[in-house]
Amino acid sequence: MEILKSAVPDALKLEISNSTPAQLPSTSSSLLHFFHHSPLFHQMIKDLTDPSVALCCKDRSAALEAKLKGNECFSKGDYPNALLFYSQAVRLAPVDMDDVEINMVALLYVNRASTLQKMGLLLECLRDCSRALRVSPRYAKAWFRRGKANISLGKFVDAIRDLNISLKVEISSSGKRQIEAELMIALDKFKGMGSSGKKINENQSEDCDEPVQVKLQCVSTTTKGRGVFCVDDVSEASLVHKEDPYAAIILKKYRETHCHFCFNELPADVISCTSCSIPLYCSDRCQIQAVGRKFDWSFKSFNGLEGLADDLKNYMADVRAGTSTLDTVHIAEHSHECQGFHWPLILPSEVVLAGRILVKVIEQKRRTSADSNLIEFLDLSHNYLQLPPESKLGMHIYSIILLHCLQHLYRTELPISGIMVSKARSILQKFLVLNVEVTSATPEVKGPVHEPGNALTSSLEQVKVGQAVYVAGSFFNHSCQPNIHAYFLSRTLYVQSTEYIIAGTELELSYGPQVGQWDCKDRQRLLEDRYSFTCQCTGCSELNVPDLVINAYRCTKLNCLGVILDRTVAGCEKRKLKLLPDASTVYCSSPHKKVEKLNDANISEVARHVLESDYKLEPQHCLVCDSYRDLEASCAAASQADSCYKRLQDAIALNEVQSNFLLDAVRCTDLLRTVFHPYNKRIAEMEDHLAQAFYLVGELQAAIDHCKASIQILEKLYDANHIAIGNELIKLASLQILTGNSAASNSISRITAIFSRYYGSHADDIYPYLRLLKGSQDADKSHI
Numbered sequence: 142m143e144i145l146k147s148a149v150p151d152a153l154k155l156e157i158s159n160s161t162p163a164q165l166p167s168t169s170s171s172l173l174h175f176f177h178h179s180p181l182f183h184q185m186i187k188d189l190t191d192p193s194v195a196l197c198c199k200d201r202s203a204a205l206e207a208k209l210k211g212n213e214c215f216s217k218g219d220y221p222n223a224l225l226f227y228s229q230a231v232r233l234a235p236v237d238m239d240d241v242e243i244n245m246v247a248l249l250y251v252n253r254a255s256t257l258q259k260m261g262l263l264l265e266c267l268r269d270c271s272r273a274l275r276v277s278p279r280y281a282k283a284w285f286r287r288g289k290a291n292i293s294l295g296k297f298v299d300a301i302r303d304l305n306i307s308l309k310v311e312i313s314s315s316g317k318r319q320i321e322a323e324l325m326i327a328l329d330k331f332k333g334m335g336s337s338g339k340k341i342n343e344n345q346s347e348d349c350d351e352p353v354q355v356k357l358q359c360v361s362t363t364t365k366g367r368g369v370f371c372v373d374d375v376s377e378a379s380l381v382h383k384e385d386p387y388a389a390i391i392l393k394k395y396r397e398t399h400c401h402f403c404f405n406e407l408p409a410d411v412i413s414c415t416s417c418s419i420p421l422y423c424s425d426r427c428q429i430q431a432v433g434r435k436f437d438w439s440f441k442s443f444n445g446l447e448g449l450a451d452d453l454k455n456y457m458a459d460v461r462a463g464t465s466t467l468d469t470v471h472i473a474e475h476s477h478e479c480q481g482f483h484w485p486l487i488l489p490s491e492v493v494l495a496g497r498i499l500v501k502v503i504e505q506k507r508r509t510s511a512d513s514n515l516i517e518f519l520d521l522s523h524n525y526l527q528l529p530p531e532s533k534l535g536m537h538i539y540s541i542i543l544l545h546c547l548q549h550l551y552r553t554e555l556p557i558s559g560i561m562v563s564k565a566r567s568i569l570q571k572f573l574v575l576n577v578e579v580t581s582a583t584p585e586v587k588g589p590v591h592e593p594g595n596a597l598t599s600s601l602e603q604v605k606v607g608q609a610v611y612v613a614g615s616f617f618n619h620s621c622q623p624n625i626h627a628y629f630l631s632r633t634l635y636v637q638s639t640e641y642i643i644a645g646t647e648l649e650l651s652y653g654p655q656v657g658q659w660d661c662k663d664r665q666r667l668l669e670d671r672y673s674f675t676c677q678c679t680g681c682s683e684l685n686v687p688d689l690v691i692n693a694y695r696c697t698k699l700n701c702l703g704v705i706l707d708r709t710v711a712g713c714e715k716r717k718l719k720l721l722p723d724a725s726t727v728y729c730s731s732p733h734k735k736v737e738k739l740n741d742a743n744i745s746e747v748a749r750h751v752l753e754s755d756y757k758l759e760p761q762h763c764l765v766c767d768s769y770r771d772l773e774a775s776c777a778a779a780s781q782a783d784s785c786y787k788r789l790q791d792a793i794a795l796n797e798v799q800s801n802f803l804l805d806a807v808r809c810t811d812l813l814r815t816v817f818h819p820y821n822k823r824i825a826e827m828e829d830h831l832a833q834a835f836y837l838v839g840e841l842q843a844a845i846d847h848c849k850a851s852i853q854i855l856e857k858l859y860d861a862n863h864i865a866i867g868n869e870l871i872k873l874a875s876l877q878i879l880t881g882n883s884a885a886s887n888s889i890s891r892i893t894a895i896f897s898r899y900y901g902s903h904a905d906d907i908y909p910y911l912r913l914l915k916g917s918q919d920a921d922k923s924h925i
């Protein structure tokens with residue numbers, strides 16, 4: 142990419158850097174014309190699309206080598222490594238590869254099934270046997286292994302069927318004897334215990350969500366383009382929207398640990414792409430949705446199975462079909478990327494994602510023969526002018542590469558012209574704005590709630606596993622004071638209301654940090670850098686307490702709660718005041734709200750002048766009593782406290798907190814209190830760290846006190862039911878449980894309410910730690 146970039150003539154680079162949305166087709170045409178005469182460009186496209194130079198194709202000899210290593214480990218009883226090698230071999234073996242007359246993939250699945258059985262992973266073993274049978278339905282060993290797994294699972298009826306089929310297809314007499322012996326065991330157990338008759342679901346559990354009942358509409362706003370509004374009142378904690386992505390992609394970091402389709406963690410019986418050796422999937426269903434069916438699994442005939450009862454034939458068909466049939470017509474997500482250099486390895490994720498969108502548009506058009514207007518629908522040229530010049534050139538180049546790669550598949554359906562390139566570029570740019578980071582559930586927390594490494598010292602944050610584009614979800618605008626919350630289960634987007642929303646109000650979620658988390662200027666900078674827009678939300682255009690106090694200094698007058706701001710923050714807040722006269726045009730739907738906010742008792746507590754004295758807002762002066770503070774001297778004291786704070790953080794990370802450190806840290810916090818406003822975020826952070834440190838040295842009551850002090854400040858920065866408070870309460874509840882403090886139950890009830898406000902009925906699935914907390918509360922109750 143860098144080589145291609147540097148090959149572009151300077152004049153053309155300049156033209157592209159200065160281009161406006163209207164000039165896009167012409168700048169795209171010029172670059173296209175230049176690349177068409179560049180051998181470097183043609184070589185790059187060849188590398189990306191020519192299967193003969195593929196980096197990622199299946200590899201027979203490597204598969205065989207991995208299989209031998211797997212066998213070696215298995216015979217030594219090293220099952221974890223055997224599992225690793227067999228999985229590697231499955232990944233590398235072409236579907237049509239045979240090994241001594243048996244399909245190699247089927248054989249590897251059976252070998253892995255034996256390993257999984259040895260490891261006690263019976264459902265995984267069962268799934269691998271079924272996979273082997275999909276490839277080789279007459280594979281006696283696969284039926285036999287399946288029968289054994291079903292015996293262990295207590296599914297004797299199925300076990301007897303598996304073993305009967307195995308007996309029918311086995312040709313060697315020693316093999317038949319072994320099957321007969323196992324069949325006897327199954328029959329005996331069946332007679333002795335009967336069958337539960339319950340069918341084991343080898344695949345993932347079905348989705349049984351509450352339906353979304355909130356009516357939404359897309360309306361144009363004066364400041365933020367289109368937005369989503371609710372038609373009726375919405376109560377707090379309602380599911381307002383649910384959507385699967387139009388296209389999604391896993392982040393590079395998680396390629397070996399998470400499913401490339403659903404983003405869930407990979408199980409022990411991981412499967413891979415049937416055409417290339419790169420993507421991994423957690424289930425047959427995900428594999429089919431990503432790759433499609435690459436070979437025919439249907440029964441050709443039952444030749445050689447004469448005499449097999451009809452119910453066994455039906456059973457065979459059921460086992461092979463599994464639950465892998467999809468109920469809806471789907472478009473395979475990754476199938477076009479298996480040629481040449483595997484695209485997701487070479488191209489940036491955003492470009493691959495744009496490719497997936499384009500493929501879906503073309504495929505949908507093919508199926509419905511309707512004109513899809515998704516590209517127009519996604520157009521976001523109004524942000525183009527704000528893009529840095531470098532990004533404009535990069536996007537032009539990637540759009541051209543992408544279209545040429547896709548043209549190998551779609552030929553005339555994808556004509557390449559300046560206009561087409563500019564549309565592809567608009568999709569690429571859209572991602573800068575729409576990229577929704579998909580999160581996967583936090584790892585299961587094991588052990589009692591109070592164990593180190595749980596709530597107090599480890600993060601309960603979810604991890605970002607992928608990026609996705611949601612068509613309807615893309616219309617939600619941003620607010621630093623959001624009224625809805627978006628979360629993900631697997632790759633499905635859920636949007637939940639976090640407060641009561643009056644009919645006709647815009648539903649806004651937060652793309653980045655919120656009021657209370659970061660100050661106004663940092664929030665705005667992040668949104669500008671990452672999403673190229675200047676935030677116009679209420680948090681950035683109206684005075685609010687958190688923005689006034691988050692970085693504020695303390696008034697020098699005893700007992701005065703007024704804030705003292707530095708020049709930068711004061712400048713930011715002044716800009717908000719300048720917006721005031723226009724407020725009624727910006728928020729015309731609720732002008733009364735503005736008046737209410739200005740009379741807010743909390744604001745007058747910290748900044749009375751702003752409200753009462755012609756919006757006076759002087760830096761270095763208390764906004765309530767006008768007392769002066771020398772901020773240079775205050776900053777020096779604060780930076781002294783900072784180094785102490787840093788040492789404490791390091792000691793916590795290494796779990797090497799010493800008492801003298803702690804004493805220093807407490808002194809520093811006291812010093813900070815004399816400099817900063819009592820609601821300043823830094824004091825809350827310091828209190829939180831002190832809580833962790835006291836916990837680590839076993840002084841639990843002190844830990845509780847500091848945790849509470851931190852929560853008290855956070856309650857000034859956020860509303861009392863904000864998720865940030867929920868996270869702190871989890872720490873407090875853990876400490877309270879540990880000390881047998883009965884207040885734990887109150888904390889847990891509050892946590893439950895807060896988390897269900899944000900995550901609805903999915904809270905416990907996303908944060909398994911909550912289940913542990915509630916469990917300990919129930920255990921306490923039963924004790925009483």
Ligand SMILES: C[S@@+](CC[C@H](N)C(=O)[O-])C[C@H]1O[C@@H](n2cnc3c(N)ncnc32)[C@H](O)[C@@H]1O
Pocket residue numbers: 364365366367368524574575615616617618619620672673674675676677678
């Ligand atoms: C995901 S889109 C939301 C839908 C968009 N308004 C539209 O008409 O397509 C994000 C874009 O909406 C606009 N936007 C969203 N939130 C905004 C905010 N708080 N202030 C200003 N513009 C905003 C920006 O142009 C941003 O790039």
